[in-house]
Amino acid sequence: MNQLRWTTRLRALARPAVVGAVDWNGRMLALAADGPRQGTRWGRSVAVLLPAALTAGALGGAMANGALAASFNVTNSxxxxxxxxxSGTGFGAILNTPPVEAANGSTSTTTAMARVGFASAGLAGLCGIVHQSFAGVPYSLLLTAGQTVTAAPPATVTTDINASNLYIEAPTLTAxxxxxxxxxxxxxxADxxxxxxxxxxGxxxxxxxxxxAGSGPGGSTVNLAGLNAxxxxxxxxxxxxxxxxxxxVVPGSATSC
Incomplete structure (x- = not known):
């Protein structure tokens, strides 16, 4: 009887978290499906892969540990x-013209880009900036992780972010x-x-x-300082x-994190 009562209590405590996770997952899927009207779509694949029964506590734990194991995409903007x-291994790059979707829903393949891939990569800090306007008011979404990214790279670079199967598609990528x-x-x-x-x-x-020139995922290696893409x-x-x-999220058009 005591075990039955504890099981019932645990289920009652977990139910709000599960309902909350399901509701969150539903909203993320709706945003992803809404396409161009939503502009930049952060974590589209993460929303699709998130199990409906994931509790809010488990999600918070994964974020606190800093480990995400899913496809992470920022597209069309x-x-x-x-x-x-x-610092990466298994490095490769090609030129292509991928389809780019505009805010009005049209798609073009006229923007030449470099598609760069790493089988394994270590990054020395990360700063991502997305600009978007709501009702004519500009905002910036800032994503930072690891060490602070500086305008000029430090003399000695130590990586603190690890990624596997990392791909970047950019018309401009400099070091x-x-x-x-x-x-x-x-x-x-290219093929x-x-x-x-x-x-x-592509x-x-x-x-x-x-x-x-080498074989296997190790292949070529690249080390660059001051990535700006x-x-x-x-x-x-x-x-x-x-x-x-x-x-x-900060108001205005931010240029640094």
Whole structure:
């Protein structure tokens, strides 16, 4: 009887959290399905993959631990992505013209971009900035994690964010400091560039590619300081660890975190 009473109490305590998680998941799915009218769609795949029965306590625990294991996408609206540095293995890049969806729902393939992939990457801090307007009023969504990202990269870069199967699609991607490539092949046919054993989306036979001279997911390596990308897509198809994750909205058009 005592065990029955405790089971009943635990179920009663868990019910509000489950209902809350289901309600949250429903809202996220509705926003993702709403398409272009919602502009930038943060965590679309995370919303789809979140189990309906996930409790609010478990979600809070995952955020506190800084571990997210799902695809993370920011699409159809350019955003700024900066880091003090990136150290990656299994590096590859191609040129392509992916479909870009405008706010009115139309889609074009006229924007040339570099699609860059890492089988495994370490980042020295992360700063993501998305600009969006509501009723004509500009706002900025800021996502920060790890160490503070500075305008000029520090002399010594130590990574504190780990990601696997990281992909960035950007018309502009620069490094303000030194960049080192090892075992890389410039001019490889785009369809032969492999990242984690997979060809990069949008690769065309005969198109320009930067691939690896080695075999396997380790392949080529890249170390760069002061990453600054104006990107349309940032995807973590594997796992992502974000220490000290902070997401906030500020008025105006922010240029730094």
């Amino acid at each position: 350019p955003f700024t992505l900066t880091s003090n540095g990136v 303000s400091g030194s960049t080192t490539l090892q075992n890389a092949v410039l001019g490889m046919s 032969q560039v492999m990242v984690a054993g997979q060809a990069l989306n 690769a065309q036979a005969g198109g320009f590619g930067l691939g690896s 104006s990107a349309y897509t940032a995807e973590i198809a594997g796992s992502l660890t974000l220490p000290a994750l902070n997401i906030r």
